[in-house]
Amino acid sequence: MPRFLCLFPFFLFCLFAQESYKANSSQLGEIIADKLSSDKNKIYAKGNVVLISGEYYISADDVVYDKSNKTAEIKGEVRVYKGSDLSFSAKSVKVDFSKDTFSLSSIYLQSVESGLWVSAKEASSQNDVYYFKENTVSGCDIQNPIWHLDSSSGSLDQSDDVLTLWNTRIYIGKMPIFYIPYMSISTNNQRKSGLLYPKVAYLNEDGFYYQQPIFIAPYESWDITLSPQIRTSRGIGISGDFRLATPRDNLLIFQTKYFYNTKKYVQKYSILNQHIYGFNLDFQTRLGTGWFDGYETLNDGFYSNFTYMNDLDYLRIDDAGKKVGDRLSVSRFNYLLHSEEHYFGFYNKLFIDIAQANNADTFQLLPSLQYHKFYDSLFWQNLMYSIDVQANNVMRKEGYGYYENTINIPIGIELPLFDGYLSVGASTDLNFTNINLYQTQNLQIANNPNINYKNANFFTANYSASLATDLAKDYGDFMHTLQLMAKISGPYYRYTSNMFSDNVYKDYSNAVIQISNDSSKTSEQKKFIINNLWNPSSIVDFDTNKHKFEIQLSQYFYNNAGNTLFYYNLSQKLNLQSQDYLFSESMVNEIGSSPIDGLDMKASIYYSFLYNDITEASASVDLEKWHLKTSVGYYYKKLFASNTSSINANFINFSLSNDFGYFSLGGEVNYDFLARQLKDWSVEISTDIRCFGVSLKFAQEIASILTDEGNQPLLKSITNNYVRLEFRFTPLSEVGVSYRFNK
Structure with missing residues (x-):
């Protein structure tokens, strides 16, 4: 098989000649083909053409190189490999070496790191940037992708690893589900400026909800996210996040939010604040401030978790369904x-x-x-x-x-x-x-x-x-x-001093009860008096300065694998100061067991010998094994005041989820025995098939809003029922829509 030296720069490849033929060009490489020939200024290679340069391996059917204008035409199944991974394929490629540009037809590009691929009918390139039209993008199998994006045009910048798409339709199979006019994707999961995936929902009180995050990352050390939003029946808002990474690997996060409620919405729901705003600052040093690096025995640190808000709805500006507990x-x-x-x-x-x-x-x-x-x-x-x-x-x-x-x-x-x-x-x-x-x-x-x-x-x-x-x-x-x-x-x-005498403690408690039961005063008057009433217990706990006797018992049984087969803890404090209140504190009993990995069972009972009753009790069972995850929890609390008692809490919660292989099913429910009704509950079914996932969730939750009903601040509970449909596109991200409606 004859071999000739030819010129072929591709993706700025420098190919090295195997034969001794020399040419006046720096683009020299080794080419192997079934048939090689030359005619004046052209070199022809046909049949199983192979070009090798360093870590790149290129295969094609036909190559024609014109030495006079430094152009090449490559036809057939053109494939470019980097190592063992396919990074590029096309039906035909035209290269202009003098301008460092080329055009392609039926192009196929693939990102090795993310698994994303792009196919297009027509494409061109210049300076490591591909421009294409009528393209398809997906992370699934190319023969029959579960999901794909169809765009009118786009580009791929290989130097920055950024894929840009215009007029994009998102398809599941052959069914379109969403339209995005512009999107920018990082193909190697690095921080890149652009539009992030929007949040879309329909809320019964707020109307159509749309939030569009804009990500700005000009430097490696800091970035900004601006997220304007609109709620058609409520108002508009915006939130901003600033993140800064210091040279000592510390992360500073500053966030501020604002939302404007329309006058119609404020009047309809008696909302206390028309303007909702606030900010929070989070910063923590991991390796110290650096001020004392020269001292081996000194270490310092700084921590900030500072939040200011004028309304609890500040916490729900970016997440309309966030539960505030x-x-x-x-x-x-x-x-x-x-x-x-x-x-x-x-x-x-x-x-x-x-x-x-x-x-x-x-x-x-x-x-x-x-x-x-x-x-x-x-x-x-x-x-x-x-x-x-x-x-x-x-x-x-x-x-x-x-x-x-x-x-x-x-x-x-x-x-x-x-x-x-x-x-x-x-x-x-x-x-x-x-x-x-x-x-x-x-x-x-x-x-x-x-x-x-x-x-x-x-x-x-x-x-x-x-x-x-x-x-x-x-x-x-x-x-x-x-x-x-x-x-x-x-x-x-x-x-x-007299301000901490025993009588002052008792008089304060009696005065608070009398003021609270005084029907002649308004709630604001009662609040003013109590706030200005000297409370010694807020400074020195009266009960800690008593003669006490305390006994504690703990025993554990472990197996050879280190699991806790059984444990029991008991503690009791006796008030030796007063015979009548010897058992003023409850006896604490705790039992539990974790006999196998993934199973945890525990319970506690607080029993008062003074009232001959249970003051507090809780129990929980958590199991996370195989593909099953379940949890059951119960809590009970009883308050005693003089000769009266009242149950303060009595509820049970249950959650269960299991992965059946083809799909997973999960849900949770909370039942309040005091209110005799279901509180929060949800049911969710989801599936993940390689590059695609979808989940459907039905839920009810109790949310709190701040109103001014009765011309005074009032924390009011409302019941929200909603359904959420979410799609996950691997390796991109997830997008979902929610619909919230009245109970």
């Missing part, structure tokens, strides 16, 4: 510095009750300073001590505030006896608290109008003595461990 939002802004022996902390806490119109009367911790000396030996190895000092500014706009200074010094000793089978411990805790109040113009002390309320002090010296054992025995097939501890504790010296 906690009405209290806590923001933190903290810095810490520590060595092996010392710790310093600077804290800030902001509390927002989203059920209130404003939080002017909510206590805030702005700021708090702490110094802590870690446990260390004192004169003797077994005699341990530590020091904790704190200074807190507890403030609010309306009502009294105070500066709190505390010092806590625990000193203790623990001695092992009988080769460690038994240990004896004794300790003392020295606690000092100083309070300086401000904004006291409306402050009242229940039944004690003559007490000086400018400052107060509280000092206690507490004792503690304990006896504990920790035993373990191996029985061959299983191991048994037993821990038993008995402890007695209480104050042996106590000094308090």
